[in-house]
Amino acid sequence: MSGPAPISVAAQRAGVLSHASLNAEYRHLVLRAGAPASGALPGQFFQLLCPAPPGEAPFLRRPMSLYGADPARGEVEFLYKVTGAGTRGLATLSVGDTLDIMGPLGHGFALDPAWRGVVAIGRGAGLATLAPIAKAARAAGIGVTAILSARRPELVVSEDLFRGQGARVITVTDQEGTSGPAHVERLLRGLIAEGGVDAFLTCGSARLLRVQQRLGREFGIPGQVAMEQQMACGLGMCFCCVRDFNEGGEIVHKRVCWDGPVFDMLEAVA
Amino acid sequence: MREGGMTDMSVRIGGLTLANPVMPASGTFAEGLALAADLDALGALVTKTITRELRAGNPLPRVAETAGGMLNAIGIPSKGVPYFLEHTLPAMRAFAPPLVVSISAPTAEGFATLAAEVSVPGVAAIEANISCPNIEEDGRAFAMRAESTEAVIRRLRAATPLPLWAKLTPNTGDVPEVARAAEAAGADALVVANTILAMSVDLTTFRPRLGNVMGGLSGPAIKPIVLRQVYQCARAVRIPVIGCGGISTAEDAAEYMIAGATAVQVGTATFLHPGAMEAVIEGLSRFCAGRGIARVSELTGALHREETDEAELEWAEPAP
Numbered sequence: 001m002s003g004p005a006p007i008s009v010a011a012q013r014a015g016v017l018s019h020a021s022l023n024a025e026y027r028h029l030v031l032r033a034g035a036p037a038s039g040a041l042p043g044q045f046f047q048l049l050c051p052a053p054p055g056e057a058p059f060l061r062r063p064m065s066l067y068g069a070d071p072a073r074g075e076v077e078f079l080y081k082v083t084g085a086g087t088r089g090l091a092t093l094s095v096g097d098t099l100d101i102m103g104p105l106g107h108g109f110a111l112d113p114a115w116r117g118v119v120a121i122g123r124g125a126g127l128a129t130l131a132p133i134a135k136a137a138r139a140a141g142i143g144v145t146a147i148l149s150a151r152r153p154e155l156v157v158s159e160d161l162f163r164g165q166g167a168r169v170i171t172v173t174d175q176e177g178t179s180g181p182a183h184v185e186r187l188l189r190g191l192i193a194e195g196g197v198d199a200f201l202t203c204g205s206a207r208l209l210r211v212q213q214r215l216g217r218e219f220g221i222p223g224q225v226a227m228e229q230q231m232a233c234g235l236g237m238c239f240c241c242v243r244d245f246n247e248g249g250e251i252v253h254k255r256v257c258w259d260g261p262v263f264d265m266l267e268a269v270a
Numbered sequence: 271m272r273e274g275g276m277t278d279m280s281v282r283i284g285g286l287t288l289a290n291p292v293m294p295a296s297g298t299f300a301e302g303l304a305l306a307a308d309l310d311a312l313g314a315l316v317t318k319t320i321t322r323e324l325r326a327g328n329p330l331p332r333v334a335e336t337a338g339g340m341l342n343a344i345g346i347p348s349k350g351v352p353y354f355l356e357h358t359l360p361a362m363r364a365f366a367p368p369l370v371v372s373i374s375a376p377t378a379e380g381f382a383t384l385a386a387e388v389s390v391p392g393v394a395a396i397e398a399n400i401s402c403p404n405i406e407e408d409g410r411a412f413a414m415r416a417e418s419t420e421a422v423i424r425r426l427r428a429a430t431p432l433p434l435w436a437k438l439t440p441n442t443g444d445v446p447e448v449a450r451a452a453e454a455a456g457a458d459a460l461v462v463a464n465t466i467l468a469m470s471v472d473l474t475t476f477r478p479r480l481g482n483v484m485g486g487l488s489g490p491a492i493k494p495i496v497l498r499q500v501y502q503c504a505r506a507v508r509i510p511v512i513g514c515g516g517i518s519t520a521e522d523a524a525e526y527m528i529a530g531a532t533a534v535q536v537g538t539a540t541f542l543h544p545g546a547m548e549a550v551i552e553g554l555s556r557f558c559a560g561r562g563i564a565r566v567s568e569l570t571g572a573l574h575r576e577e578t579d580e581a582e583l584e585w586a587e588p589a590p
Contacts (some may be wrong), residue, residue, distance in 0.1 A: 009306040011544060049542065059335040059489065061542060102306070102544065132359040232333045232340065233541040236302035237318075237342050253326060253347065258302055 008036050009235070011049075011102040014076065016093050025081045026128070026157050027091060028067070029099075033076045037101060039067040040076060042132035043108030043226050043262040047234040048078075049100035050089035052067035062086035062100060063231045063257070065129040065203075068161075071105075076101065079128035097219060099197045105234050106261045107203055109133055109224050115142045117196035119188065120162075121212065123149035123179070126204015129226045131158040133201055142198075145191055147172060151181045151204065188215055199223055200265060209270040214266060223265030229256040244269040277561040279551065279566045281313070281533050284433045284458030286368060288533060290522065291566060292551045294398060295514050296372035296437070298346065301361045306544035313533060313552060317358060319372040321348040322384050331483030334470050339489025339516070340394045341468055342540060343482035346374060354385055359392055368390040368394030376413075378422040381507045382429035389430040392588045396432050398423065399455075401439035401464040411416050413439040416451035417469065427456030435512065437461040438503070440492070446506035450520035453507040461512045461535065462500045466492050489538040492516045497529055503529025504571060518546060520553020527569035567590030 011236065014031035021254025022028045037046070039209045062094040063173035068077035082091050093099060111118075111133075118137060124129040127148050129152075137144045144167035145213050151174045170187060187213065191197050200212040209225055210263035217225050229241040245254045245267045279290035293314040294303075300318060303309060328345030335341075354371075362369050372386050373396060375381040385396050399414035400422055412418045413436070422477050423436055436452040438445060440463035449460055465486020469477040478484075496515025504511045513531030517523050517538035524532050539546040 009544070011306070057337065059338065059340055059542075060333070153374065229393075230331055231331060233298070233302075235300070235306060237298055237300040238333070238342070238541065239318075239327060239347050240342065242327065242330070242332075242347070266408070 008038055009103060009105060010035060011100055013098040014101050016095050016097045016099065017075065018095060019093055020195070022079065022157060023154050025155055026079055027079065027082065029078045029090065029093065031076045031078075031099060031101065032074055033101060034074050035071065037076050037103055038069050038071045038074050039089045040066045040104035041127065041183075042066065043224075044104040045261055046076070046078070046088065046101045046103030047105060047231070047236075048086070049102070050086040051092055051093055051097075051099070053088040055086065056085040058085040058089055060232055061234065063228075063234060064167040065226065066104065066108075067128045067131050067136075070134065075223065079131070081125055097180070102234065106159065106257055107259070109136075109226070109262050111136055111142060111197070112138050113140050113142070115198035117143035118199045118201055119145045119147060119191060120167075121147040121184070121198055121200060121205075121208055122158075122204035123208060124151075124155075126202070126226070127156070127158045129203040130201065131161050132166050135163045136157075137167075138165045142195065142203060144168070145170065145197075147184060147187060149173070149184070158218050179229075181211045184208055185211045185215070188212070190233070192219055192221070192249050197221055200228070202265065204259065206270040209265065209268060213266055213270065215270075224262050225265045225268045226262045227256050227260050227268065231257050271537040275503045276565055277555045279555055280572075282511065283395075283435075283533055283565050286433050287377055288368065290551050290554070291531075291533035292547050292554070293383070293529065293533065294537040294540060296399060298419055298537035298540050303540065303544060304365070307548060312367045313396070313551075314368045314369040314370050315362055315365060315496050316397060316535065317354075317362065317372050319374045319376050320351065320354045320358075320384075320388070321346060321388070322351055324348060324350050324381060325565045328385050331479065331481055333564075334485070336468075336470055336481035336487065337491060337492035340541075341470055341480055341484030341485040341487055342477070343480045344463065345482065351384065354388065355390065358477050359390070360529075368559050370395045370397050372397040372399050372437070377426045381422050382425040384428050385430040385434075385518050389432050393432060395435055395460060396426070396430055397435040397437050398426055398533070401437050401441075411439050411441075413437070413448055414442040416447045419448050420451040420455045422450050423455035423457050427569045433458040434561065435459045437459050437464060437514075438498055440496055440515070441462050445528060446502045449506050449511075451504040453509050456508060459510045459512060459532075460503055460507065461514055462503045462531075463496050463515055466495065467498065483516060488516065490516045490518055497526060500526055501529040501573070514577075518542075521552070522551045524555055524569060525559050527566070528572045530571045530573070532570050
């Protein structure tokens with residue numbers, strides 16, 4: 001994956017259609033947005049110009065991965081957790097307000113139509129990034145097993161969304177003692193033994209990424225990982241968002257916004 | 271004259287005529303912007319600074335936001351000259367505006383060698399980044415002193431036939447003196463200025479908010495400071511001054527031109543709004559048309575100013 005994606009990007013003011021708490025931590029924002037935003041693909045992201053919350057003034061845009069996009073309805077969805085000035089600003093948005101969104105940006109997950117089945121593994125906010133894979137994989141005729149990890153069962157997001165698209169869902173949590181890498185590895189070895197794991201798609205956990213990298217090498221299964229990094233421009237210009245990647249044994253910097261945010265799982269340095 | 275516009279937007283920078291006075295600031299522009307903006311509408315294109323040596327750049331975090339601006343300490347990652355000539359230059363040549371190549375080096379000789387290497391067809395001018403505060407230890411750079419500025423620009427002048435722009439630093443006490451030194455050594459234009467050396471501390475971790483500890487402040491926060499320096503430099507030299515510091519709107523650009531700038535560079539604003547430069551161009555055209563100004567170049571140095579005697583200035587510039 002290198003060079004610019006053949007996409008066009010626009011900054012547009014998108015109207016808030018709905019905005020609701022999904023659980024104790026995550027909020028779900030649905031926006032009215034035409035093309036190109038509503039044509040965003042799983043794994044792509046937007047740069048949001050967040051409104052200023054009381055007493056704060058976020059200056060830069062905030063990168064936010066896509067939770068859902070519907071070109072027919074002209075809608076874009078985000079799922080976020082309030083963690084800083086930007087997301088505190090987002091939380092002030094009400095139905096009827098507008099939000100300046102720039103996107104879609106970056107390279108998303110590339111689904112190979114030849115795949116029969118994939119495992120989507122995510123944790124925490126990474127579950128929001130994986131969510132749009134459910135619909136895209138179903139449309140491509142690819143079966144999905146989703147392993148969703150969170151601290152507590154009530155913080156697992158995207159479960160209904162995956163089930164609604166016909167995916168098999170396994171939830172693992174810290175509270176239940178099922179989210180550790182050793183247990184997840186046993187689950188994955190079981191799925192691989194059943195057959196039909198043609199790729200890993202992952203986001204949100206370095207520990208789980210390392211498990212997948214190991215199994216990927218052992219069984220020759222490819223994978224893709226969506227990475228996060230603090231950003232400024234989102235268009236590959238400022239080089240703020242670089243991370244280390246292992247390219248043929250050499251450690252190189254790649255820009256998460258431009259070369260990713262979805263990368264070859266084996267190149268990622270977890 | 272822009273299509274459908276009433277204003278002649280062209281400006282002359284040394285031997286170069288630009289279709290309009292708006293261009294990106296080095297380091298805030300790459301071909302990725304073409305996904306979101308019409309690059310052919312710009313007065314010029316300015317590359318990220320390239321160096322001869324391969325540079326990985328600074329440790330992360332490389333950016334931190336602050337009131338009305340951002341700090342950056344990117345560290346000039348560079349893939350070297352061959353990569354630039356094989357990849358960056360052909361990609362940039364796909365666009366119509368003249369291409370300005372920003373260069374940097376740790377020595378005057380290195381600057382001269384690099385300038386010669388990039389003086390190739392398709393390059394319209396060279397911007398010598400003698401100012402980037404991250405380049406040398408403790409933020410020092412050539413443009414902090416008149417002597418080192420004159421020495422490096424003299425070497426550069428002998429090394430390239432292309433128009434030579436010197437990008438000055440705001441992080442020195444007497445910018446006009448440095449400006450005069452660059453002019454005397456043969457610079458065709460000055461870019462005033464660069465980011466202002468700054469830092470920020472994370473109160474949760476007690477760590478600096480930049481991996482490099484110090485970095486450059488850009489954005490609206492620095493506009494009045496750099497505007498003052500552009501005013502001072504434009505009065506100190508005869509060569510054109512290109513204003514660069516916190517310009518987000520056409521009104522900002524007009525202020526800079528009235529204070530003495532012949533053209534402007536827009537940087538951080540593009541990170542927030544990819545169409546910022548196009549908006550500045552259109553807004554400047556309207557600004558002029560609305561005031562019956564036929565040519566945007568008439569704005570340059572149009573500041574109305576009461577003659578002031580030296581005694582009255584003393585309060586503003588106390589003796590050391």
